[in-house]
Amino acid sequence: MSAVTGYLIAAIGWQMTFVVEGIPSVIWGFAWLLLIRDRPQQVSWMSADSCANLEHELEQEQAQLPSVPKLRVVFEHPSVIWLCIQYFFWSAGVYGFVLWLPVIVKNGAARGIGATGLLSAAPYMGAVLMMILVSHYSDHSFQRKRFIWPFLLVSGFAMLGSFFTASLSFWLAYAFLIVSCAGMYAPYGPFFAIVPEMLPKNVAGEVMALVNSFGALGGFVGTWFVGLLEARTGSSKAGFLLMSICLMVSGMIIVALKTSATDSKPTSQKA
Numbered sequence: 001m002s003a004v005t006g007y008l009i010a011a012i013g014w015q016m017t018f019v020v021e022g023i024p025s026v027i028w029g030f031a032w033l034l035l036i037r038d039r040p041q042q043v044s045w046m047s048a049d050s051c052a053n054l055e056h057e058l059e060q061e062q063a064q065l066p067s068v069p070k071l072r073v074v075f076e077h078p079s080v081i082w083l084c085i086q087y088f089f090w091s092a093g094v095y096g097f098v099l100w101l102p103v104i105v106k107n108g109a110a111r112g113i114g115a116t117g118l119l120s121a122a123p124y125m126g127a128v129l130m131m132i133l134v135s136h137y138s139d140h141s142f143q144r145k146r147f148i149w150p151f152l153l154v155s156g157f158a159m160l161g162s163f164f165t166a167s168l169s170f171w172l173a174y175a176f177l178i179v180s181c182a183g184m185y186a187p188y189g190p191f192f193a194i195v196p197e198m199l200p201k202n203v204a205g206e207v208m209a210l211v212n213s214f215g216a217l218g219g220f221v222g223t224w225f226v227g228l229l230e231a232r233t234g235s236s237k238a239g240f241l242l243m244s245i246c247l248m249v250s251g252m253i254i255v256a257l258k259t260s261a262t263d264s265k266p267t268s269q270k271a
Contacts, residue, residue, distance in 0.1 A: 068203050
């Protein structure tokens, strides 16, 4: 949508742009209700044998996970706490990048709003490709952490590169932004596979919601601070520095995180 948003604003105004860009999400909500099912036996395109095999595999996966009788117990789980903190910092960097990239591009490139939209879209092309590749190799290797933290660190260092080159060359700083965007989006698949592989299904959904809530909070804080720094300093460089630090911190937390059932168990399992 970044590629067309600038042209939409120029053609119909920013208020109607919100309406037009919101319509696909509403349509997809109805498509989701019609097409998506919760369990294998509820779909019509799978054979009975395939459904039974898949259900058996899912049950086997659950049997290998620690038992968590109450949701309250999960709040004492060290890995859950660190996942919340990690995703807070990660989202602070991501949301700051998402909301301020068009402003940074417009100020640096001194182009019209249509061209700004096109330039803002390019980093996300790299992000799309990296998300697919990283998720593919993570699933095939049965590894999660090693497909998360390196990309977050690379993203943070690339953002730092934009910080140092913003006043020297817009295009060099912009190239760093493309690398940073790809790095910060690439690990989403492996990251959100951690919780259901670490905790049983009776609490996994709630924990993912909790982690997401901390991410939303981090997104607010990151966006607000990037804007505050832009207003106080009159430059986007300080915002680059803040986002790079947040991404690097999130990567280092993942390095130290214990994610397997044998690495870290809820309090009720230790008793």
